[in-house]
Amino acid sequence: MNNQGRPTAPDAANTNTLAPKTHSGNQALNQAVQLIFEVGDLATTGIDLPQPKGTKSRLGDQARKGPIGLPGLSEPETMRHYVRLSQKNYAIDLGVYPLGSCTMKHNPRLNEKVARMPGFADVHPLQPIATVQGALELMSELSHWLMTLCNMPAVALTPKAGAHGELCGMMAIRARLDADGQTQRRRVLVPESAHGTNPATAVQCGFTVDEIPASGDGRVNLDALKARIDSNPDDVAGIMLTNPNTCGLFERDIIEIADAIHAAGGYFYCDGANFNALVGRVRPGDLGVDAMHINLHKTFSTPHGGGGPGSGPTVLSDALKDYAPVPYVVQTKEGYDLVENADDKSFGRMCAFHGQMGMYSRALTYMMSHGSDGLRQATEDAVLNANYVQASLSDVMTPAFGGVCMHEALFDDRFLKDTGVDTLDFAKAMIDEGYHPMTMYFPLVVHGAMLIEPTESESKQELDRFIGSMRHLAEKAKAGNVEMFKQAPVYAPMRRLDETQAARKPVLRWVEPEEVGVAAE
Amino acid sequence: MMKYTESHEWIKLDGDVATVGISDYAAKALGDVVFVELPGVGDDVDAGGELAVVESVKAASEVYAPIAGEVTAVNDALEAAPETVNAAPTEGGWFVKMTVADASALDALMDEDAYKDYCAGL
Numbered sequence: 001m002n003n004q005g006r007p008t009a010p011d012a013a014n015t016n017t018l019a020p021k022t023h024s025g026n027q028a029l030n031q032a033v034q035l036i037f038e039v040g041d042l043a044t045t046g047i048d049l050p051q052p053k054g055t056k057s058r059l060g061d062q063a064r065k066g067p068i069g070l071p072g073l074s075e076p077e078t079m080r081h082y083v084r085l086s087q088k089n090y091a092i093d094l095g096v097y098p099l100g101s102c103t104m105k106h107n108p109r110l111n112e113k114v115a116r117m118p119g120f121a122d123v124h125p126l127q128p129i130a131t132v133q134g135a136l137e138l139m140s141e142l143s144h145w146l147m148t149l150c151n152m153p154a155v156a157l158t159p160k161a162g163a164h165g166e167l168c169g170m171m172a173i174r175a176r177l178d179a180d181g182q183t184q185r186r187r188v189l190v191p192e193s194a195h196g197t198n199p200a201t202a203v204q205c206g207f208t209v210d211e212i213p214a215s216g217d218g219r220v221n222l223d224a225l226k227a228r229i230d231s232n233p234d235d236v237a238g239i240m241l242t243n244p245n246t247c248g249l250f251e252r253d254i255i256e257i258a259d260a261i262h263a264a265g266g267y268f269y270c271d272g273a274n275f276n277a278l279v280g281r282v283r284p285g286d287l288g289v290d291a292m293h294i295n296l297h298k299t300f301s302t303p304h305g306g307g308g309p310g311s312g313p314t315v316l317s318d319a320l321k322d323y324a325p326v327p328y329v330v331q332t333k334e335g336y337d338l339v340e341n342a343d344d345k346s347f348g349r350m351c352a353f354h355g356q357m358g359m360y361s362r363a364l365t366y367m368m369s370h371g372s373d374g375l376r377q378a379t380e381d382a383v384l385n386a387n388y389v390q391a392s393l394s395d396v397m398t399p400a401f402g403g404v405c406m407h408e409a410l411f412d413d414r415f416l417k418d419t420g421v422d423t424l425d426f427a428k429a430m431i432d433e434g435y436h437p438m439t440m441y442f443p444l445v446v447h448g449a450m451l452i453e454p455t456e457s458e459s460k461q462e463l464d465r466f467i468g469s470m471r472h473l474a475e476k477a478k479a480g481n482v483e484m485f486k487q488a489p490v491y492a493p494m495r496r497l498d499e500t501q502a503a504r505k506p507v508l509r510w511v512e513p514e515e516v517g518v519a520a521e
Numbered sequence: 522m523m524k525y526t527e528s529h530e531w532i533k534l535d536g537d538v539a540t541v542g543i544s545d546y547a548a549k550a551l552g553d554v555v556f557v558e559l560p561g562v563g564d565d566v567d568a569g570g571e572l573a574v575v576e577s578v579k580a581a582s583e584v585y586a587p588i589a590g591e592v593t594a595v596n597d598a599l600e601a602a603p604e605t606v607n608a609a610p611t612e613g614g615w616f617v618k619m620t621v622a623d624a625s626a627l628d629a630l631m632d633e634d635a636y637k638d639y640c641a642g643l
């Protein structure tokens with residue numbers, strides 16, 4: 001226990017009576033981690049400079065009077081703190097990271113090398129255009145690749161993640177509708193399996209969401225969709241559809257869906273988060289898509305999920321391209337230039353500057369090093385891997401839908417029925433097996449959902465080990481080892497955390513222990 | 522008598538005021554509830570319209586109005602103690618009280634037995 005009554009040391013291994021409880025709380029390389037406030041203390045400072053002579057403060061009454069309230073740590077203490085934390089972190093560089101809908105693929109080291117080249121890494125957004133021609137060329141080249149892979153005539157690079165790209169696409173749709181005087185079109189159709197960012201984006205743009213039910217096979221119910229459109233085609237602004245959808249299934253009726261939306265006078269927003277299942281095989285422009293974001297951080301291998309920022313370039317159709325946000329790169333006779341000012345059609349600006357340069361350089365490196373044939377193979381391998389996982393687990397776990405999947409395998413919790421183990425327990429047991437758990441309880445349309453996306457990064461050997469662990473756990477659950485699951489994780493540094501309390505009563509600020517004492521009185 | 526919707530709300534009529542909450546089945550399916558967003562007193566709701574939002578460790582979902590009416594009271598206590606929804610979904614865990622625009626609308630909803638059968642088939 002630390003001085004706030006919070007256990008800091010792993011006690012799981014203590015089921016082994018030979019393992020002594022150490023005085024330090026450390027267990028060899030498994031070091032106990034204290035909060036940074038507990039490493040240093042408020043009264044000390046890691047940097048002790050003499051008061052500069054002969055200077056006079058001009059801050060007047062703005063000068064700080066009390067202490068700043070941050071712990072004072074020396075450089076080695078600071079380094080150790082973060083290194084210890086990093087050693088407790090799960091990462092794609094450590095093991096299989098099958099988090100569905102997130103495409104946690106390997107981030108090639110070549111990307112990192114290119115991203116660190118000074119011409120890309122050390123540029124400033126306010127630098128004169130003539131001095132950043134290489135960076136602009138890279139952005140232009142990336143745009144070209146994205147437009148080609150999608151068969152779409154325009155792309156807005158600036159959106160900073162998938163959800164931001166959705167906002168970009170929906171703002172373009174809204175701008176077009178407003179420009180055409182179609183201001184009565186304020187309804188956006190969203191299938192019930194959609195990622196939460198879809199309805200949130202629609203609402204953010206001033207639309208109202210109409211939920212479209214799924215059919216029994218996990219895809220959009222086309223009849224229900226058409227019935228909704230027919231009931232009032234004039235209020236339909238568009239549809240937001242994910243393909244492959246969040247159940248990992250290809251929306252077979254996508255062309256008919258696109259036609260129905262267009263016939264009604266609406267636009268088709270495609271959520272491209274799952275583009276890793278399509279690259280090189282399917283071009284969204286051929287499906288009738290009007291706008292689609294591409295999560296560079298998923299499909300094109302830029303580190304994400306605590307490892308780096310997102311980037312959500314959004315491709316636009318002929319109908320929407322004039323409404324694209326600024327700034328964007330253009331090629332002129334003299335070289336590359338930036339269009340900074342919106343004309344009367346563009347819906348404006350989403351970011352102060354030009355987007356995530358570090359993601360652009362990594363994504364383009366990935367594309368160019370794979371080539372178009374390599375990108376297609378990556379797609380095929382991703383789909384093959386997911387189907388291998390699904391097929392290898394189908395006899396012990398319960399796939400949510402029949403048939404082949406795309407890039408992710410979705411299971412429900414029927415195989416856990418009457419075992420006393422639920423999806424959460426199963427995920428926690430995966431932590432003990434040394435794997436990051438799969439996505440759970442999403443999509444919401446599937447009971448106790450477990451969504452596994454292996455990506456193309458995993459070899460057959462690696463997948464077989466992972467499948468072996470999953471089979472082992474499924475069999476343990478069915479054999480009645482409930483306690484093992486309820487206790488899990490026992491090997492994680494912090495055991496099972498109280499997620500409910502953390503959500504109900506989040507502690508967002510560190511308070512000095514004395515204060516805690518005072519407050520308790 | 523308590524009536525139920527297919528989207529797992531219950532409604533109970535007391536004179537001309539109805540109390541609405543989510544069923545025991547829904548509370549169990551959601552898991553530990555961590556947040557409840559309630560409508561404003563005086564809000565008019567349509568049958569099937571969004572009435573409240575409930576968030577659990579697993580999911581956030583909407584609570585729909587079983588019938589049309591006007592919200593006359595909300596269970597403010599859920600703000601500080603959302604766990605009541607899990608502990609007593611049909612009692613202390615009620616969400617809102619509302620007027621009943623048309624009492625015959627209740628006839629279309631499921632009674633206890635029909636709802637039990639409905640859940641068993643899910």
Ligand SMILES: Cc1ncc(COP(=O)(O)O)c(C=O)c1O
Binds near residue numbers: 197246273
């Ligand atoms: C289907 C789907 N849509 C949209 C998003 C949002 O993308 P981002 O997290 O980059 O904002 C995600 C991300 O997890 C997703 O899985």
